[in-house]
Amino acid sequence: MLPGAVDQQEMIPSKKNAVLVDGVVLNGPTTDAKAGEKFVEEACRLIMEEVVLKATDVNEKVCEWRPPEQLKQLLDLEMRDSGEPPHRLLELCRDVIRYSVKTNHPRFFNQLYAGLDYYSLVARFMTEALNPSVYTYEVSPVFLLVEEAVLKKMIEFIGWKEGDGIFNPGGSVSNMYAMNLARYKYCPDIKEKGLSGSPRLILFTSAECHYSMKKAASFLGIGTENVCFVETDGRGKMIPEELEKQVWQARKEGAAPFLVCATSGTTVLGAFDPLDEIADICERHNLWLHVDDLLKKCYCAKASYLFQQDKFYDVSYDTGDKSIQCSRRPDAFKFWMTWKALGTSGLEERVNRALALSRYLVDEIKKREGFKLLLEPEYANICFWYIPPSLREMEEGPEFWAKLNLVAPAIKERMMKKGSLMLGYQPHRGKVNFFRQVVISPQVSREDMDFLLDEIDLLGKDM
Amino acid sequence: MLPGAVDQQEMIPSKKNAVLVDGVVLNGPTTDAKAGEKFVEEACRLIMEEVVLKATDVNEKVCEWRPPEQLKQLLDLEMRDSGEPPHRLLELCRDVIRYSVKTNHPRFFNQLYAGLDYYSLVARFMTEALNPSVYTYEVSPVFLLVEEAVLKKMIEFIGWKEGDGIFNPGGSVSNMYAMNLARYKYCPDIKEKGLSGSPRLILFTSAECHYSMKKAASFLGIGTENVCFVETDGRGKMIPEELEKQVWQARKEGAAPFLVCATSGTTVLGAFDPLDEIADICERHNLWLHVDDLLKKCYCAKASYLFQQDKFYDVSYDTGDKSIQCSRRPDAFKFWMTWKALGTSGLEERVNRALALSRYLVDEIKKREGFKLLLEPEYANICFWYIPPSLREMEEGPEFWAKLNLVAPAIKERMMKKGSLMLGYQPHRGKVNFFRQVVISPQVSREDMDFLLDEIDLLGKDM
Numbered sequence: 001m002l003p004g005a006v007d008q009q010e011m012i013p014s015k016k017n018a019v020l021v022d023g024v025v026l027n028g029p030t031t032d033a034k035a036g037e038k039f040v041e042e043a044c045r046l047i048m049e050e051v052v053l054k055a056t057d058v059n060e061k062v063c064e065w066r067p068p069e070q071l072k073q074l075l076d077l078e079m080r081d082s083g084e085p086p087h088r089l090l091e092l093c094r095d096v097i098r099y100s101v102k103t104n105h106p107r108f109f110n111q112l113y114a115g116l117d118y119y120s121l122v123a124r125f126m127t128e129a130l131n132p133s134v135y136t137y138e139v140s141p142v143f144l145l146v147e148e149a150v151l152k153k154m155i156e157f158i159g160w161k162e163g164d165g166i167f168n169p170g171g172s173v174s175n176m177y178a179m180n181l182a183r184y185k186y187c188p189d190i191k192e193k194g195l196s197g198s199p200r201l202i203l204f205t206s207a208e209c210h211y212s213m214k215k216a217a218s219f220l221g222i223g224t225e226n227v228c229f230v231e232t233d234g235r236g237k238m239i240p241e242e243l244e245k246q247v248w249q250a251r252k253e254g255a256a257p258f259l260v261c262a263t264s265g266t267t268v269l270g271a272f273d274p275l276d277e278i279a280d281i282c283e284r285h286n287l288w289l290h291v292d293d294l295l296k297k298c299y300c301a302k303a304s305y306l307f308q309q310d311k312f313y314d315v316s317y318d319t320g321d322k323s324i325q326c327s328r329r330p331d332a333f334k335f336w337m338t339w340k341a342l343g344t345s346g347l348e349e350r351v352n353r354a355l356a357l358s359r360y361l362v363d364e365i366k367k368r369e370g371f372k373l374l375l376e377p378e379y380a381n382i383c384f385w386y387i388p389p390s391l392r393e394m395e396e397g398p399e400f401w402a403k404l405n406l407v408a409p410a411i412k413e414r415m416m417k418k419g420s421l422m423l424g425y426q427p428h429r430g431k432v433n434f435f436r437q438v439v440i441s442p443q444v445s446r447e448d449m450d451f452l453l454d455e456i457d458l459l460g461k462d463m
Numbered sequence: 464m465l466p467g468a469v470d471q472q473e474m475i476p477s478k479k480n481a482v483l484v485d486g487v488v489l490n491g492p493t494t495d496a497k498a499g500e501k502f503v504e505e506a507c508r509l510i511m512e513e514v515v516l517k518a519t520d521v522n523e524k525v526c527e528w529r530p531p532e533q534l535k536q537l538l539d540l541e542m543r544d545s546g547e548p549p550h551r552l553l554e555l556c557r558d559v560i561r562y563s564v565k566t567n568h569p570r571f572f573n574q575l576y577a578g579l580d581y582y583s584l585v586a587r588f589m590t591e592a593l594n595p596s597v598y599t600y601e602v603s604p605v606f607l608l609v610e611e612a613v614l615k616k617m618i619e620f621i622g623w624k625e626g627d628g629i630f631n632p633g634g635s636v637s638n639m640y641a642m643n644l645a646r647y648k649y650c651p652d653i654k655e656k657g658l659s660g661s662p663r664l665i666l667f668t669s670a671e672c673h674y675s676m677k678k679a680a681s682f683l684g685i686g687t688e689n690v691c692f693v694e695t696d697g698r699g700k701m702i703p704e705e706l707e708k709q710v711w712q713a714r715k716e717g718a719a720p721f722l723v724c725a726t727s728g729t730t731v732l733g734a735f736d737p738l739d740e741i742a743d744i745c746e747r748h749n750l751w752l753h754v755d756d757l758l759k760k761c762y763c764a765k766a767s768y769l770f771q772q773d774k775f776y777d778v779s780y781d782t783g784d785k786s787i788q789c790s791r792r793p794d795a796f797k798f799w800m801t802w803k804a805l806g807t808s809g810l811e812e813r814v815n816r817a818l819a820l821s822r823y824l825v826d827e828i829k830k831r832e833g834f835k836l837l838l839e840p841e842y843a844n845i846c847f848w849y850i851p852p853s854l855r856e857m858e859e860g861p862e863f864w865a866k867l868n869l870v871a872p873a874i875k876e877r878m879m880k881k882g883s884l885m886l887g888y889q890p891h892r893g894k895v896n897f898f899r900q901v902v903i904s905p906q907v908s909r910e911d912m913d914f915l916l917d918e919i920d921l922l923g924k925d926m
Contacts, residue, residue, distance in 0.1 A: 021820070030908075037515055126556060129514040170791070190686065193688060199659065201657070217657070222684065
């Protein structure tokens, strides 16, 4: 018999007071809790064995690449009229694990992942099991207090006297909140009246900023054309003089500057905008300054929107909650658990080690033949080219760059098919395709940095 | 020794090639995987015992109520400089579980929860362990195919020939997407130009709609004043004639109607707007029709934004992804797992049983002294008053209603402190505080319905 349904034929005679409405037996429950519990137990064992215990093993593959059509054949995705038995569901779980990319793997460098954090994982398992929804103290007493404690500690840590915030489901959403707050500050009436008839609002960010700024401007009705990109220097930092020039220009055109989005740690180059000078300009022109804070990346937590001094946020004025979502996950809880487990000093050590490892990798890149830094890194983002032997003697002219542009994608394809590591690449503002390594995982060692360069060389040396 | 850090003093002598950069040993890893794995294993056992195995036990308390200041004393929330050892973290986990509201409990009726779904829980554990981020096939091959399969099946199920969609982190976000899509349809230029200088956009929804509509209008720059609330009939359904009248009125005022948000299953009363008549009006006036679909509630999945025929969604035109978030969780996966486990017929049975149980509860309310329905329910939302003995002989005048208004909050306080069940109450459009029960959980039986009414009577009979 399938879990999820108790045989009703069997139930009826045993229940003296069986109640039927429209042919449905209402005595209950209908779900077979024992079978369900057993399934959860077995699945947890599978997750433990196939995901958790293998997570730190560098001999495991980072991915088991299959093209979409082939993967569809391998997986049994179809939802049928009848349910599938538990042993079949466990097989499906096994396949899902097998063909999923191992983002916990010490050699998964494709995005900003920091390996498997055991404490955060436990907090997330707890969250899923307890299934809370953070909107009222009545329903989420513990998680609301946890969030308050984490925010208080973070505000204190930064050295501020007061502040407020919420944890959000990601950086893009956080940037939208920032834009919405700045707009409210500029003109509170917009909340009720909308933007129709208001002056043309305009915001400034660096040409290196995260693409979510344009999304946010589109979504909030500000318009992507009203995102003004300020030129950066050779290191990817916003040039303050250029910012002020653009603010004047916007005013001259009759637009209404309201916001500067600075970045501490740009996505690609890891550049830090000069905040002091930008803050001075914001003060002179009465602009809201938002900083897309790198803290979230350092601390391996989901992005949080933090530290706005203005506590007003009340777009949802009929309930008083601060979020654009009605219910949300207690994202602060996993960060709290990790902080509890490591302590502030443990978190600090992680950051220091990541920076030391970055410096080690930079030195190795400089030492090794065929590797070339894009620029001297300021933080943990290391951007570099691999130049295969056939290009090493070539003059750095158009032909060289055109050929080099093809190298990173070809190496990426080979590493995906081999499954030995995953590393991202991209072109960026006139620079042809290069690799980007961001060192943030505490599971990563010198050996992994050596492996990264050895493997790229191994995969690309015949090119 | 704490997990999370291997004693570096011990490591140095054993490593012949120890590499130090700025005093940090880079040989690694520094994290103690064995200790971490053990912690996860023990935490999983705790979660299994304290959450999963107790979830269906009606003898467990639904909540262990403590006021905020007292709960802060009971929990050790502070994050310190040093980390805490695993056994201490497990104690914390135990406390978190103890004082959290048991949303899985068969007698948690406070919000739209459907008990513990074992299949969805396993899918969510898998998700947290694998930690995917659904943005590219490269990084999330399995989960992207799962989402595609679920959407395809849902579109087919509804009987449509084509469609597209994504799973979102909630209903509020889904409504924002709908509004953004409608705006794009009305005038694609708004994406680039913004709303400044555009006509005053205006949208229509029923006076019973979810409050997220006003939030969305505020966030998107449309303005809360431009959400026009259409009058409803006695059952909470939008009156089509009133809608058309308001559309004409808006046009007369020079505003630009662009969207009607109809609701299939309003939050409080569970009313269904007359979609056919509303669709005719939308066609006549060239308005986008969005339906806040109840499907998501029936199917116990997180809300999804679904079935827009228009595939354009490209606010993020530089990457082509469809979401306002850059990375997101594979929410389709848990729905897929449940669908796989129960089959379409199993899901259908759940819906039928919930409706039958609703009818049973309605009959009981009618039979029992001291219970009074607000109105005959159309679906699974059952709104009712409990009238304590002292009010039963009183005339239904202002004094009666003023006194009755205090009854539900007082009973709610008693049930929270006792921990025997949780049920929501609210006033609504001139009706004083009443209880609202929405029957959706497959774990719930006739016995729970009886208990609900018995317990309310027990808690309120001295009032």
